[in-house]
Amino acid sequence: MNKARTNPLNTTAMHGALILYTLIALFPVFVIIINSFKTRRAIFREPLALPDADSFSLIGYQTVMKQGDFFLYFQNSMIVTVVSLTFILLFGAMAAFALSEYRFKGNLIMGLYLALGIMIPIRIGTVAILEMMVATGLVNTLWALILVYTAQGLPLAVFILSEFMRQVSDDLKDAGRVDGLSEYTIFFRLVLPLVRPAMATVAVFNMIPIWNDLWFPLILAPAEETKTLTLGSQVFIGQFVTDWNAVLSALSMAILPVLVLYVIFSRQLIRGLTSGAVK
Amino acid sequence: MTALTLQNVNKSFGKVEVLKDINIEVEDGEFVVFVGPSGCGKSTLLRVIAGLEDVTSGEVRIGGELMNLTPPSKRGIAMVFQSYALYPHLNVRKNMSLALKQEGQSKQVIDERVAKASKMLNLEPYIDRYPSELSGGQRQRVAIGRAIVREPKLFLFDEPLSNLDAALRMNTRLEIANLHQQLDASMIYVTHDQTEAMTLADKIVVLRDGRVEQVGSPMELYNNPANQFVAGFLGSPSMNFFPASLIGESADITTGIRPEDLFLTDDGPISAQITHVEHLGGDTNVIAQMQDHQITARLFGQHQVTAGQPVRFGYAVDRTYRFDPQGVRLS
Numbered sequence: 056m057n058k059a060r061t062n063p064l065n066t067t068a069m070h071g072a073l074i075l076y077t078l079i080a081l082f083p084v085f086v087i088i089i090n091s092f093k094t095r096r097a098i099f100r101e102p103l104a105l106p107d108a109d110s111f112s113l114i115g116y117q118t119v120m121k122q123g124d125f126f127l128y129f130q131n132s133m134i135v136t137v138v139s140l141t142f143i144l145l146f147g148a149m150a151a152f153a154l155s156e157y158r159f160k161g162n163l164i165m166g167l168y169l170a171l172g173i174m175i176p177i178r179i180g181t182v183a184i185l186e187m188m189v190a191t192g193l194v195n196t197l198w199a200l201i202l203v204y205t206a207q208g209l210p211l212a213v214f215i216l217s218e219f220m221r222q223v224s225d226d227l228k229d230a231g232r233v234d235g236l237s238e239y240t241i242f243f244r245l246v247l248p249l250v251r252p253a254m255a256t257v258a259v260f261n262m263i264p265i266w267n268d269l270w271f272p273l274i275l276a277p278a279e280e281t282k283t284l285t286l287g288s289q290v291f292i293g294q295f296v297t298d299w300n301a302v303l304s305a306l307s308m309a310i311l312p313v314l315v316l317y318v319i320f321s322r323q324l325i326r327g328l329t330s331g332a333v334k
Numbered sequence: 335m336t337a338l339t340l341q342n343v344n345k346s347f348g349k350v351e352v353l354k355d356i357n358i359e360v361e362d363g364e365f366v367v368f369v370g371p372s373g374c375g376k377s378t379l380l381r382v383i384a385g386l387e388d389v390t391s392g393e394v395r396i397g398g399e400l401m402n403l404t405p406p407s408k409r410g411i412a413m414v415f416q417s418y419a420l421y422p423h424l425n426v427r428k429n430m431s432l433a434l435k436q437e438g439q440s441k442q443v444i445d446e447r448v449a450k451a452s453k454m455l456n457l458e459p460y461i462d463r464y465p466s467e468l469s470g471g472q473r474q475r476v477a478i479g480r481a482i483v484r485e486p487k488l489f490l491f492d493e494p495l496s497n498l499d500a501a502l503r504m505n506t507r508l509e510i511a512n513l514h515q516q517l518d519a520s521m522i523y524v525t526h527d528q529t530e531a532m533t534l535a536d537k538i539v540v541l542r543d544g545r546v547e548q549v550g551s552p553m554e555l556y557n558n559p560a561n562q563f564v565a566g567f568l569g570s571p572s573m574n575f576f577p578a579s580l581i582g583e584s585a586d587i588t589t590g591i592r593p594e595d596l597f598l599t600d601d602g603p604i605s606a607q608i609t610h611v612e613h614l615g616g617d618t619n620v621i622a623q624m625q626d627h628q629i630t631a632r633l634f635g636q637h638q639v640t641a642g643q644p645v646r647f648g649y650a651v652d653r654t655y656r657f658d659p660q661g662v663r664l665s
Contacts, residue, residue: 226419226492229386234480235407235436248423 084310091115091303098299115300116308118291125305127280128287133312135197135283136265139204140258146205147212147257148220148250152242154213155220156228166217172210177203178270188275195278203271208261219253220246255323262320266313284309335398337362337488337520338383343392345375345382345544352378354544356392360488360522360537365514368524369531369567370541376524379541380490383522384413397487407436412481413490416497418473420465420480426452427461430480437484444483451482454516455509471502478510482517491523495530507533528568532556540564562661565590571619576627578656580604587664590655593619596631598639602648604629608641620645 089105090098097110104110119125154166177184184203185194193199223246231241247254272286288309291301338360345353352375360366368376381387383394385406394401401409412433420429427448434444452458455475465473474494481489494510495503511534514521525531531538532552540547540555540563548560552568559565565573571593578587581603596604606622606629613636620631620639631647639645656664 224417224419226415226417227421229381229384229406230413230415230419230421230480232386233384233406233411233413234433235405236432244423245421 087303087310088307091300091307093300095300098303112300115298115302115304118298118301119304119308122290122301124279125287125308128282128284129308129312131197131281132266132284132309135200135204136262136316138197138201139208139265140262142201142205143208143212143261144254144258147209148216148247148254149242150209150213151216151220152246155217166213169210169213172206173214177207181270181274185274193275195276195281197276197281199275200271200281200283203275204261204265204268208257208265211260212257215257216250216253219250223249251323255320258320259317262316263313266309335362336360336395337364337397338522339393339395339398340379340383341393341395343379343382343394344390345378345387346390352544353382356544356546358539358546358549360520362520363518365521365523365534365536366539367531367535367537368522368539368541369526369528370547371567372526374541375544376526376541377492380413380492380522380524383488384411384490385409407433410487411490412484412486412488413492414474414477414481414494416493418465418477418497420473420476422465425462425464426457426468426476426479429465429476430483433480433484447483447485448479451479454482454513455479470498471506474498474506475509478513482513487520489517489519489521491521493525494523495525496527510534528570532568538568540567559655559663561663562588562590562657565655565657565663569593571630571632573655574627574629575657576624576629580624580627583656586659588657588659588661590657591629591649591653593630593632594634595649595653596629596633596647597649598631598633598637598645599648600646602646604647604649606645606647608639608643608645610641611639622647 086102090102092106092112092115093104093110094112094114097104097106097112106112150169154162154169188194188199193202227245227249228241231245236244267285268283269285269289272281272283276282277286284305288302288305291298291305336359338358340356340358343353343356344351356379358366368379370376378387382389383396385401385404389402396409396411406413421432424432430448430451431444434447439447448461452461455478457472457475457479460468460472460476465476468476474497477494491510495506498506507530510523514534523530523534535552537549538552538555539549542563548555548564550558555564555568559568562575566575569592573590573592574596575588575590577585578589579585581589583589604624606624608620608622609628610621612619612621615636617635618633618637618639620633620637622629622631622645629647658664
């Protein structure tokens, strides 16, 4: 083992830096959560104080529950995020498998074409997308968002996953073929489990921008019944008056589901099931 | 009956020709070894036979039937891979039975064959373990078991021993030889190791640059190599080559003498300076410099010679080989 790595001074410095970074990253979240439990006056008087007996108030959460269909927004966000992620992972992995596994004409061109999507932001095409959605009658449906997010996520997913799939042992896939497994079985049963950490990475990368997006919900699905959580929270932010209690409470509650999804995926990131497959 | 016939098989990837006009026959029950340096196309040839690659032209017949377009699982073959390629999410029993399930065999047949194979390979104690819980040798036996249960017409081995350590390699080599006797099936075995080729094969196919250089029994190839490449590839240490002018013959002929055919003698025709001595106990390898050519002599028993010492080697004239400038053997 490298001596420098086990040096206690280095270890302390390393952990110190990591802890500092964690604190900085968590600070805004912390401020949002403590203030969501305070009265409006307490928020402005001492934004960094913890709620005490005097300043404790659930008024924000009550407003959120009363006003607007918060649970519907929540449900919309959840459906859009989960369905988009499923599509991104499924189609992304399939495309990546085809690109990495099969020799066909235009393989390289196709790969480059898909990678191009990483460099061009999808928002440039907003007007065209809106026109398309109007033409197909998908405006104000969750499908509009799901389709756009899937398109947005696919290029990076294909790019990352095809790199990982190239590393999956050819012998393993060939053994499956000799044993009579179909290409679909080889893909789902042999290859996917081995690239699970990469799938989790792609999922985490895509999940947060989708969950937090305000742009496309505002343009493509602003109707009451298709509002997402981020868009729904905007009702509390006015041009002249902002209901900070409600905004902070809504945001605090919006953090939870992403957190749960993140925990699920990050477990996959860590778990290495591949040992023993080859060599 | 022939187990496998390859007729004018060509394979190219784009413009690169990997296999050029291969013609090989494998008889029933024969153990055939494809041997050659890395990049000679031997693994590609095996994959063509398995159906994992399509031929560019030519015919692949297994058991007399044309198999050019038959998918691997329908060819009646089983393959053992270099990296074992066990299914990581299945235990030993399921690894072995998967192919049979795909074939639609009854549960009874599957259990019977798995039990037979695991007994043959001493895998019974590990039958419920996962690949990650097995050692390298055990994994290789599972990979072989997975091939056996299918009771194929033809076994294909792709460098099955190269991931094992030296001691295990020797044991597994013997196991494979035993297996061949017990199963009485045709086997094709790919390796770059000439020792494996010599010890296992009924018939060796030497490949170079996608071409078959020579086909024959191990002793035929050893005693009667068709060209300089085969002569140099088989035998360890490999054959000495030097211009025939050094022993008083025409200069454009290359002479080859096997290290074991050289012996020390005071009035031998080859005079050289010893540069290195390897004492192996049973025999002694003497590496010497003859003008600017290195020659190796393998002397039986133990000899007290040291580096720097001048020596003279003798040889029997009928044990020398002569090759023309293109490397073709001259009789």
